[in-house]
Amino acid sequence: MPAALLEAPPVRPQPTPRRRKLRRLRWLRRLSDLDRTVLVTYLVTRLALLVTAYCVARLFPADPDAKRARPLLSVWEQWDWWHYRRIAEFGYFPGAGRADDNAEAFFPGFPLVLRAVHLVVPHWTLAGLLISLVSGAVAALALARIAGGGAAGGRAVLLLLLSPCAVFLAAGYTEALFLALALPAWLAARRDRWALAGVLAAAATAVRISGLFLTAALLVQFLVTYRGNRQWWRRWRRLSWLALPVLPAFAYTAYLRAETGDWMAWKHAQERGWYREFHPPWEAWAHTWSTAFDGAYPTGYALLCQAELLAMLLGLGLLGWLLRGRRWPEATYVALTLWALGTSYWYTSVPRATLLWWPLWTGLAAWTLRRPRAATVLLCGLTPLTTLYAVVFLTGRWAG
Incomplete structure (x- = not known):
């Protein structure tokens, strides 16, 4: 037997704590500077x-004479959160009859993820x-890429995170999860990866009805991409992937039909709980205007209705800018969103919807970036509004 085989194998040096730490951080090197x-x-x-939530818990206790602050997590338990938790914990129909508190109005995607994480x-x-x-982190990275990377990508993310309703990206709501699926779907479509775009859009539709608006925009993006292409007929097979987002909406509708006997249970729950029965756009504007300025409602509620009107004007301006630039896919998405929000009895959640308008x-x-002074003015104006909306939400006041 050779002597080399009788020798003990060399002892491999154990990695030092510093080396182990560097290995764990190696994935950070793969990230770009952006x-x-x-x-x-x-x-x-x-x-x-x-920090804002911590201050709210101490400055605005349920009992003004309380000597102890309320639990920090409790300030995040507001409004729609209770619907999502009850659905995740007990399902839509824990007992006989209609779901409690019109829970049918909420798509099942977020409650399913919540139940899994729990x-x-x-x-x-x-x-x-x-x-x-x-x-939210996934959505921010995707938005930076949609904006083109570089300074534009960083600025787009900063503006989103300082937008007035940014608190809803942090709360246990659907906005962050929807954007984490919708924005990568948009990126995949721009990179001609239609299978991935269809799958992600389907997941987004399971979270919010806005996923169907995204699908319509993806369809327009497909038509714009291959318009004038001599080999367009070879690409049409990829279009079938955009049928996937319809399946979650149909499956949820069929489930509600089996439980309630009503094919329109989702819409009827929206109408009962949030006055989302159809009204012409001018009537919706008039009702919201009356609520905001007639003095018949508390001042806080009236102020938030004024914010609804401003957000609708902002959306219309955005739509006009997109149409002028012939950005048909993004215009389709924004137009469908405005139609859905602008044809109820009055406006509800329009400021929150601005979070989902990535072209904005x-x-x-x-x-x-072209006008540095405008950037300063805009950021200085957004920051106090962001804090104000966060306080309004975290204190349990109505926040759209």
Whole structure:
């Protein structure tokens, strides 16, 4: 037997704690400078919202004479959150008859994810916040790429995270999760990856009805992409992937039909709970205007209705700008959103919807980069509004 085989094998040196730490951080090197900038901006703004929530818990207790602050997580348990938690915990129909509090109005995507995360994080509110935290980071990275990267990408993310309703990206709501699916779907379509775009859009539709508006925009994007292409007929097979987003909406409708006997259960729940029965756009504007300025409602409610009107004007301006630039896919998405929100009895959740209008943030980013003074004015104006809306939401006041 050779002597070399009798020798003891060399001892491999164990990695030092410093080397182990460097290995764990190796994935950070794969991120671009833009990605790191976006993630730092994202984490700083999340920390700012956490500080705001901490102050709200101490400054606005349920009992003005309380000597102890309310739990920090409790300030995030507002409004729609209770619907999502009850659906995740008990389902839509825990008993006989119609779902409690018109829960049918909420699509099942977020409650399903919440229930899954709760298996690992056994606290409902913390699980919801973690979903939004991770989803928001994904959405921010995707938005930076949609904006073109570089300074424009970083600016678009900053504007989104400082937008007035940015608190809803941190709360246990659907906005962050929807954007984490919708924005990568849009990126995939722009990169001619229609299978991935269809799958992501289907997941987005399971979270919000807005996924169907996204699908319509993807369809227009497909037509615009291959218009005039001599080999267009070879590409039409890829169009079938855009049928996927219809399936979650149909499956949820069929489920509600089986439970309630009503094919329109989702719409009827919207009407009962949020006055979303159809009204012509001019009537919806008139009703919202009356609520905002007639003095028949409390001042806080009237102020938030004024914000609804401003957000609708902003959306109409955005739509006009997109049409002027012949950006037909994005215009389709915004137009369908405005139609859905602008044909109810009055406007509800229009300011929140601005979070989902990525052409708004990419367009403002490009504009403010060309006009540094406008950027300063815009950022100085957005910051106090962001804090104000966060306080309104975290104190349990109606926030759209």
